[in-house]
Amino acid sequence: MFAPRLRRSLSYLNEDQLVAAIAGVPDDVREGHFAVLAIKGEETKRFVIELDYLNDPAFLGLLDLAKEEYGFRNKGALAVPCRPQELQKILDDRKVY
Structure with a gap:
């Protein structure tokens, strides 16, 4: 579901926290x-x-x-x-x- 690199960098989060962290970033805030x-x-x-x-x-x-x-x-x-x-x-x- 998530890119492996992103998953590794956010590995301290559980699945729900990971989804919330990614969903909480506005579209105009690029990597x-x-x-x-x-x-x-x-x-x-x-x-x-x-x-x-x-x-x-x-x-x-x-x-x-x-x-x-x-x-x-x-x-x-x-x-x-x-x-x-x-x-x-x-x-x-x-x-x-």
């Missing part, structure tokens, strides 16, 4: 990507970002802010406390290189 919400006041925008950004110093700074703001109890999509334009600038600046 090698993750969803992030940029939230500041009333402004909220959802981004789908490549995993490589987890090594980007500017993005890591946002994760530090998220840890301070929300702690580790946040459920659901990863949220960072910044205006969507700020996150977009980080994404755009990296594409220049």
Whole structure:
């Protein structure tokens, strides 16, 4: 039913958890990507970002802010406390290189 590589990487889950984990990923979040919400006041925008950004110093700074703001109890999509334009600038600046 599931691809062998995926099954091995999620082998710590039982069959029901595996189905839920796969079903819970939105279609626009491709392999090698993750969803992030940029939230500041009333402004909220959802981004789908490549995993490589987890090594980007500017993005890591946002994760530090998220840890301070929300702690580790946040459920659901990863949220960072910044205006969507700020996150977009980080994404755009990296594409220049």
